[in-house]
Structure formats: structure tokens, C-alpha cells
Amino acid sequence: MAFKSILVVGGGISGVTAAVEASEAGNEVYLVEKESYLGGKVTQINQYFPKLCPPNCGLEINFKRIKQNPLIRVFTLSEIESIEGQEGDFTVTVKSNPRYVNQNCTACGKCAEVCPVERPNDFNYGVDKTGAIYKAHEFAFPMKYVIDDKVCLGAECGKCVSVCEYDAIELDMTPKSFKVNVGSIVWATGWDPYDATKVDYYGFGQYPNVITNVMMERLAASNGPTGGKIVRPSDGKEVKSIAFVQCAGSRDENHLTYCSGVCCMASLKQSTYVKSQYPDAKVSMFYIDVRAMGKHEEFYLKVQDDINMIKGKVGEITEDPLTHDLTIQVENQLTGENMKEKVDMVVLATGMVPATARTKIPFETTYDEDGFIASDSQKPGIYGAGCVKKPLDVASSVKDSTAAALKAIQSTVRR
């Protein structure tokens, strides 16, 4: 007899969706997430296009769905070690890494106040710092602190342990592995931003005022490292001119051959972040094609008048080492003119790399040459969902993972 339960790997918007959708039809679900919180990449996004609404709104509803549903069991800080078996009867080994903070944590925050260590805040792409014990972000779910064991000084420091009134900190926690039996698996581990340092002629990593689109989300977020103020990283100055450089790595045979699908809309959206703070700022967008699909066209039409749209792929970005101002070189494809444009700041619209390009499913699976799970050769019982299949925006990821939930249910009832 087939196992009725379903394993969902990845707790971003795709995984959360697959889990709640399957469970609300009556299936038991294990949801496994490697980070200390659910929500994944969308928790780092300031606003969604085209409504310019906050992702935390929909996440709040999804978390509420999880909270009231006893059929979902969430494992954060956990990874899949191995998968054995077949559709209807998989045995999966899950490794839970230690949080070093137990259920007693009330998120009161006293521990963080006494922690003597600092670490770069990965949630904000290293723009600011947290303690070794920290709350991942303000809307973290579950709302519990976590310790970064790579930097924690351990028991010999122990300041957090002594200040905690609830015996919530256990510095001697160890990783634990356990097995679950499931009928099917949804793999929804999402995506990584393409490594912008590989596009070395754009100067990311060398020039402080060249940032990526994902960093821009944190800069614009009111709970981000700058309190939502978009400023130049080099000197904290207001932004008078900014350039969005599209296809920074995408649609490029030397980097990502495919189009990442969402970056055009993301940059158009980010231009509204800039314009709402600096109505007089000069915003330029350098693009090959603007891909505002379907009804998104309306958003493109609405914001393009505020932006200087230039068709052309940026060749190189250089920096004035004194002022850290940037100069963009581009051939305007419409005029044929070689342009140089000086700006305060550059946002690279880096693309999406499937997480499966880096970490494969520990089970025989076919991928395309870019590491996306191949659509036609999925093993029965294991289903990719969201950006591990192709570059997708949020609504499309949700749609795809709702579909994956049904495929997973089918695997538990197949006769």
C-alpha cells in the first residue's frame, strides 16, 4: 500500500504553497527547509510587481494556513540526506541541523543584546551585521532565534545562555537525522541569483556602487539595512542618477543562455522604488527586449515615461576611484551611437540559477544543461515545482507548485 504522506523540500513560496495546497485537500505533509525560517527568497523582497504590495501579506496568510493545519509538519534548518525507494514508498533521511535554541524561545531578544560576536547579515546580502545569535528577520516564521555556529564562541562565552530567562539556549545541540516514509516528493528548492562577479566587466564586487537587483530589494525595504532609504553604498549619499542594467548574465552564451523571465519587471518595479524616494532622479534602463508579459504590459506602460529606456546591451562599467561614480558604456541599438552615461549607482539585473544547478536531488533525476529539472523526464513520485523547473515569477511559481501538489497526491493514490 502506498504511503499517503508527501514530502516537500524547500520552504520558499513554492514549497509552502505545495505543502498547504496538498494538506488542505487532506494529505499529511512534511515540509523541510534548510534555512531557519520559511518563506525563502520572497521574504527578502520589498514589494511584488505589478501591485507593489508587500510579500509578507500573502506569507502571513500562508503561515496562518500552516498554523491552523495539524497535517503539516515543518522542519527548518533541515536538509535531505538520502532518498530511497519508489513512487508510493520512499524512505527519506532528513538531517536537522541544530538551531541551538529550543521551543522555549519567546523571541524576547535579550540574548542578541549580549552577544559579543558579529557576522555579516546574509538576509541583507551582507550589507549589515547581526550577532552570532540572531533573529533571521522581523517576520521570521517560526519566530525563534538561531545561532550561527560558524562564528559563535560556544560555551566558554555563554553570555546568551545566562541572560535567557527561559532556558531556551542549548549550545550543545547536535545535528540529528531521522527517516520519514512518504508516497511522493515535491522538490521546490528555488533559485540563486547568478553570481554577478562572473560578469567581471560590470565591476560588481570591485565597485561599491554596483549592486544587484536582489540587494536593491533589501535597500528599499523599510526593515532593511538602511531603513528603506536607497543610498549609495560607498558614501551613503542620496541617489541622483541610477542605471538598471538588464540581462546581467542572462541571454548570454558566456553566462546563462536562457532569459530569466522576471528581471525586466523587477527592474521596472525597482525604478518605482527610486522614483518614490527621489522624484527628480534620473533613472535609466538598458535592455535588449522588455519582457513584460501579458497584463504586465500595463505596468510597463505606466512606469516607462518616468524612465530613460535605452535599447542596448551594456558593454562595460567603469568607476572613478575618487568619487566612486560609475560610467556605463553601451551601444544604443536604435541610434547606433556609442553612449557613455555617468551615474551614481548601478543595479545589475542578475538572473536566476536553479538551486538544482548547485545541489541535485539525491535520487536519479534528469536535468537540462542549465540544471533545471527536465520537464519531460521526471521520475514518477518526485516532482519539481517552481524555479527549479524554469525561471518563474511569484504568481507562476505558486501556480506551478499548486500543480505539483496534485501530482504528488496522484502518486499516493495510484493503483
Place this chain on the structure above:
Amino acid sequence: MDKKTGVYICTGCGIGESLDIESLSKVATKESKVPVCKTHSFYCGAEGAAQIKSDIENEGVNTVVIAACSSRVNYDVFEYGPSILLERTNLREQITWCHPANDEDTQMMAEDSLRMSLAKAKHIQLPESFVGENMVKTILVVGGGLSGITAALESAKAGYKSVLVEKSPVLGGWMNSLYKQAPFKAPYDVPEEVDIEERIKELEAHPDVTVYVGAEIKEIAGAPGMFDVTISQDGKTITERIGSVVLATGAVPYDATKLENLGYGKYENVITGQKMEELAKKGKIVRPDGKEVQSIAFIQCAGSRDPQHLPYCSTECCVESLKQATYLKEQNPEAAVYVFYKDIRTPGQYERLYKRVQKDGGIFVRGEISVITEDDEKNLIIQAIDVLTGATITTEGVDMVVLATGMVPTTALGESMVVQADPAEGTKKEETPAVEEILRSNLLNLAYRQGPEMPTLKYGFADSHFICFPYETRRTGIYAAGSVRMPMDAVSSIEDATGAAMKAIQCTELSANGSAVHPRVGDLSFPDFAMSRCTQCKRCTVECPFGAINEDDKFNPLPNPTRCRRCGICMGACPERIISFKNYAVPMIGNMIKAIEVPDEDEEKPRIVIFACENDAYPALDMAGINHLKYNAWVRVIPVRCLGSMNIVWIADTMSQGIDGVLLLGCKHGDDYQCHFIQGSELAETRLAKVAETLNRLDLDSDRVRMEQISITDYDKIPAILDGFAARLEELGPNPYKGF
């Protein structure tokens, strides 16, 4: 149920250091005479949790009031199953974390908060779930194209019976007209054989699928779990009992005859993409005059991205034209292929198809077509305007022009109708909320008070308004899939239809259990109508955003519990206050308001009631607390399911009690609304307009009632909003009804 109430006051997380717990306990023990009131320094810890569990098991406590942290946290610790009533008093996030410790006003705030919880706990009852008669889990799929076939087949594969109804005599829809389909798989640059035949065979062979072709839906009556569907086929009438519905009627190509400047209908060698597929299917691509096609021009956005025609991008046309370019190149590698475009839109791996056509020598011209003319040999001359320079480009005669016409959803076709609001006599026009337009597209023929089809979004698509919830519709249990929802390609349609089938299945399961569907899954309550007091004003039937309530011929409301989303908007709308839920009712909130102690005028302690939407505003208030933001201690927060459930009698209750102001915190409305119940926050604002008049009549300045739109991330604005309102009230002075 005989209630035995237990109140558990937690002193952890700084609550104990901040408040006088003994005085707070007296609110429960002395004022309310609750039989059990305990305190503990750590109720969410093992010992504290065990104390409450033991009281439930051994002392017969069945109504638990936990005065501690927000209900958004420790929900798992404080969970006692369906037979226990639970109320959480938010002392931590909304009181002690954002107000000064050991302060008289903070203490009053906490005591009122407990009083309100106790008033609520006294009122609420355990919901009894609705179970309909003869409920089924069969999925009806309307439309037999790729999306419809997928939805029906995927439902059946999950063990659910499905019924598919297709208007035309054959299944397959648009896919039948294709020579090849755009690539589904790697290497993504080779068009593939159309596989619709296999899908049809699999569908027809499935024992749990019933297919009606050449058939139409005459009527869908009823509600999720118990829809009665009338189908007509060959003059026969068939009825089916249905659990939920997938609308997959697809899209049609934009009418090319409207594109005069592109010469369609005027020149026989200007054809549509659809015709191109037909030609390729026949074999050699030749013109009607027999001339072999040596040169071809694809005109992209023929009607799309054009405010005169279709303002949106039809998404699929770039890929389709590129695919068709390969048809010709395959037959005739020397053929000249031109593509006139605005932007080439080949997202994801379709980029590889674009690259291939570029490599094969396709010539891409970015320009807008001004006119197409014909020469003596029926070759076509294309005049385009360069977008930037404004210069005119003219081609030599090409043998054929293919117009990439866009998609028009089938829901956008049909005569427009406005469902009349029929305001009752005596009510004024401006009090009537905006009504929605519905097109008589003859797809579903719903026997609904609010019209026969799905309300659509802009451009007529039956899409969701929510990014996070793309299957959300305004008709419970009816989910749109495929190109009727938004422009999409074949691969996306398959995914979309599978997802819609998932939602449809889920709806039948939840309805059978008496539970609400999204976003209140698990809620077993449903509205009860005290019909003897109904005045047939139609307010509830008109305002329900989900069309849940029908009417009989005497205008009495006929509720449909499985269509209901439990937002309470009907409850807010009803002027007679006859609508209530077991655990959410007008008098329940009224009693909470009455529980607030209002100090005398000379004490100079104003009071403000906040009705906060529990989805966004309430968490925002929590977040303000978590960040230890400070605001005045005059406010008393009452969470509501949706601001649309606010009944204006609550404002009267508040004012008559001498409370100085009412603040409504709800979601953003307007075009980009964020209200999860569609119109709730907007309806609340509409009702406020009505209140303003009454207040002024009573010599109460209408400024005493204010509404603010707030999202969950706006918590940093909370102090300014709350203190700004308090400042305005101070200007107005105390409520003159104070002490009456």
C-alpha cells in the same frame, strides 16, 4: 454548552514586570467571577502548558482565556482541539512591549483588554459545521482544449470523478489547429509533434471521466459540493451533481479584420498565424495562387500591445511566430524571414528558439507597421516606422505576411450586463457599493443572484487579482485555468490546469467537511440568518463579494453555506443585524465595546476603539510591538475578520458609550486592492460615509471616525497613525456623550 472559563495570565516576557498582575486578575475573579484564574511566569513552557491542559482535563475548564502573547505565536502550544473555546488576550506585543511599564494607563489598557476578551469568551459558541445533503466530489470541467483535458484527466488520476463539457463536436481545441507545438523540452529550439491526440485518448480511456462533446452548460445551480448542472447535448438534457468547477474555455484569436492597416481581408496573402499552421499542415507552404513562398514577414503584436485593440501582451505570439519561421526554413532554407516586432518576448528557455531563428538568418526589424500594400504580383510591401528615429522603412515585396494576432479570453465575449444593486426603498444611491460588470459569455450560466458568469478582471480575463493566490476567484468553487485566465502558452496551460484541478479537488474536500475554503480554511462557522427580522433590503445579497447569497422571489436572502467565505461582510452590511456566526457576531463585538471602561471627562483619558483587520492591520500592530515602537495608551484594539464585517451599529455603540473615537485599520483598496475579501475594506469606507452624516446630526464631529489603509509592513507608521488620530480627538475635545 455550559461554559467553565479559565483565565491564564502569563507574567513572562516582561509582562509581570510591567503590569500589576494582581489587579489584572481581579478583572477576571471579581468583575467577571470566573471560576479559574491562574498566573504563571512561562505558560508556553512545559510546566505552564501542562497546568492549562490539566485544568481542561481535570477541572472541566472548556473556555480558555490566555492573557499572554499574540495569537500569532505559540498557536501550537495553546491548541486544545475543537471542543474547547479559546481566546487570546494580547498583553505582550500590543500592550507591554509598546507602552511604559508600571504605568496607570498601561495597566488600564491591559485590564480593558482582558475585559474585552472575557466579554467575547462569554458570547462565543463552538461552531457546528454545515453538512449539505448528497454532497459529491465530482469535478466539472468546462472546455475541452488542452487546459480542460488536463484538468479533467489530472483530477481523475488523483481519484476524483470528472465530467468534461465541450461545445464543439471534438476535443482538443486550439491544439488541433497546430502543425507543430512550441518546444516543451530540451533542447527547446526544435518544435515538437503535437501531442494532443494522445492526451485525448488517455482522457477518453479513463474510467472516471465522462465527456460530453457538442454540449453546452445550460445552468449551474447550487453551491460547492452540491452544484446541479444542466447540460444540453443533441437536444437532450442531462443533469450532473458536481462538487466544484474548472472553467477552461480558453481564448480565441483577435479578429484580424479589425486590423485594416495590415491589409487583412484586403490582400489574400496577408494571413493569420492560425492560417499559417493550416498551410504547414497541408505540406508545402504555398500561396493561394500556387506561388511557393520565398519570403515571409511576421508582424508581431498584430492587435496586441495596442491601446486601440488589445492593450496587453498576448505572451505566446513571439514564440508562435518563431516556431512558424522554422516551418518555412525547414522547407526552404534560403527563404527570407522577416520579423517586425516591438520586443521579442521569449522568456526562459524559449530564448533558445529565438537564437536558432536568428542563426538561421531571420531578419528582425524593430518597428511599428504603418501600412501594408500589395504590388501587381500580389507581393506585399511593408512600411514600418522606426520607433526611435521616426524614419520610414519599406521592404521589397514579400510573398506572404503572417499576422501574429493575440488572444481574447472567451469570458470577454458577450453582452455586458450590470447586475443591478436594487437598493431598497429609502436608501440613497451613494450608499450602494460599486457593482461589477459581468459579460453574458454563455459559458457557465450560473443561477446566481449576482449574474450568470464569473466576474472578470481588466480585459475580460477570469484571472485572480492576487499574486500569492493565483487561483483565487470571486465565485467559490469555480476556478479558471489556461488562457481564459491570462494569456499563456501550452506548457503553462498544462501546469495551470493541473493547479486549478488541485484547487477544485480541495474545495470538494473542504466543503464536505464543512470547512471554509481559502483564506479561512479550517473555519467551520457559517452565517446564520434570523429570517423573521429580515426586511428584504438586499444589502447582503448585493454586497457579498463572492456571490454566495441568492434571493427568492420575495427578495429574502437564500444563503449557500458552501459558497460562503466566512468574511462576515454580510454581517457588516445588514442594517437589521440578523446575520451572525457562532463565534463572530454583531452583539459579540458590541459586548466587547461595552466592556471597555470609559473614564470621566475630567480624568482626561480619552478612549479610542480600533477595528483592525486580522490579516494585515493586526499583525502590523504586533510588529510595532515587537519593534518596541511607542504609541498612546488610549487605544483598544478589536480584531475583525475583515473590515467589511464592520457593522455601523458598532460605531453607534462606541459613541454612545462615551468613547472618543473609532479608527478603522484595513487593507488598501482601489485598483491594486490588497483586501483578501476583495471589497471588504472598500465597503467599510462606503459605510463610513453614511456614518458621517449621522454623527454630524448627533453633534459628533465626523472626524471622530477615521479609516486608514495599512499593510502588514506599515508597522513603522503605526505610532504616527495612532497618535495623529489621538491628537485630532484632543482638538475635538471629549465625546459629549461621555457619562450619559
